[in-house]
Amino acid sequence: MEEKRNCGCWGAIAQRIGGICRSSAAPRPSPNSIPKTSLVHDAAIEAQHLNASNHEMNAPNEAGVSVENSDKPTSGDNSHLQLLQFTFQELKIATGNFRPDSILGEGGFGYVFKGWIEENSTTPAKPGTGVTVAVKSLKPDALQGHREWVAEIDFLGQLHHPNLVKLLGYCIEDDQRLLVYEFMARGSLENHLFRRALPLPWSNRIKIAIGAAKGLAFLHGGAKPVIYRDFKTSNILLDLEYNAKLSDFGLAKAGPEGDKTHVSTRVLGTYGYAAPEYVMTGHLTSKNDVYSFGVVLVEILTGRRSMDKKRPRGEQNLVAWARPQLGDKRRLFHIIDPRLELNYSMKGVQKVAQIAYYCLSRDPKARPSMEEVMKDLIPLQDLNDLAYRSFRSSRSSQKASPQRGKSRR
Incomplete structure (x- = not known):
């Protein structure tokens, strides 16, 4: 023995x-894989394959045959x-x-x-x-x-x-x-966002986003970069202090080195989180993880799942529904998770929405690196401009204005 x-x-x-x-x-x-002839990544395809296996997304022209030599460590x-x-x-x-x-x-x-x-x-x-x-x-x-x-x-x-x-x-x-x-005592981010009766506080959401960003930045920034490939809320686990840790490295892949711009692989991952260019071509880069991170940021902002067939048509694909609203301050606050009840930082929400917007760019080159994302997120944990305070201050000003008008008369 x-x-x-x-x-x-x-x-x-x-x-x-x-x-x-x-x-x-x-x-x-x-039977649930993307057809070989499909070269379009849009909301219709996402919805069609919503119930597909999380790890089975065949890239075009691969006909379900893995090109990865992943049998050996x-x-x-x-x-x-x-x-x-x-x-x-x-x-x-x-x-x-x-x-x-x-x-x-x-x-x-x-x-x-x-x-x-x-x-x-x-x-x-x-x-x-x-x-x-x-x-x-x-x-x-x-x-x-x-x-x-x-x-x-x-x-x-x-x-x-x-x-x-x-x-x-x-x-x-x-x-x-x-x-x-x-053992991770508080389970997954997915459970806290979508399955718990009590809403996850904004401060914890920011802390978790920062921790997850640090994990991805570490993977991407090493001498031998690693692409996580399956970044999603169910793979972000939390300890007692809500420190986030990435789990499930079954789909992780060594990233491109030297002059190589990408790694060609079989398309594996989870629908709703996979970057469009990866689904279409099978070309894997660290920017695919950045896109997935953007999806999770939108889930954190809205309290909605990346794919949800129970939503009305037009809202089932979270990215397609939310991204146009991320850059509009007036529309943005209408998509924030209503369970937060104005207990969130106004500037924090705007900055997270901005980061998510760029992470979800259709052009991978326009997406930031995870190192840049991490540095942009860290200052947000110290913001105290809670929305309910601004709302209360605004209402007080509106009530005071008529009284001042009467006194002048």
Whole structure:
């Protein structure tokens, strides 16, 4: 057992990849994928494919065949050796036999369970003791999920930043694939924006936007840039202090280096967040992440989902509906999340709308870098010009004006 634990995860992964991925047939085109002949990215396409798989958007001319060599980890260093290698039995005990009441969430990959382990160890701990962890379990029959599982270890095994979720370890046994992360007590931004009864305060929204921007800026600004490729509210997790951390690196991709302007890939991501030029061409750049960040900023501003079929026609695609109003001060305040009830900074809202507007530019070159976005957002956390104060002051002035007029007579 000790010999297996010390061999490192790449050895274990390599043993499994040969039998699981290489011998598997190429994945069939998804019935929900964008047709090969479709070269237009607009609201109609977004709505049509709203219920498509989050990770299956086939680029034109690729006919559902992946051009990525993502079966193998790309890391050449030994940082992965710092990860803990768990046995399936250890994680089974740590999560209480994967009991339903320990489920934290669910995705196309499978379930995420809450568990407890001893600090710096793979030993299970009693509930409420030791270190709380989140255990992601991959469905055994998920081929694409296995590739994403490998990518997750590859990137999070070597990338460390306060605004990235920390990967603690993994388990690979027979057909079992599990990942163990630090536990994020407040869940996802998606839950707070769209599913909680109490509205997320404006100050927290700004703090979360800044943290997420720092995470993306770190990925883009490294010696070997990384493109996140699946930036969305459900992948932004929050700790007790509402510090944002990016999670789920299954679709992350090494960015272009040297003279290269882009990376050509199979189009993967989530409808409503993917940049139009990426959907049309499969050309991946860091500006694709910037576009996705702009979508999330608009969700933060409006409290609306990027795609929502329950909305009236013309409002189902958030970007198509909101972007024309982001640059108009009068119209802007009509689209702000009504649940905030004027408890937001006037200047802050205007600046966030301006940043979002440029992030959502159709021309990728017109979009700012995440470093620029981060620097523009940071000062907004100190603004105190709350809208309800301005509204109250305006009403007081209106009431006082007639009285002054009477006194003159």
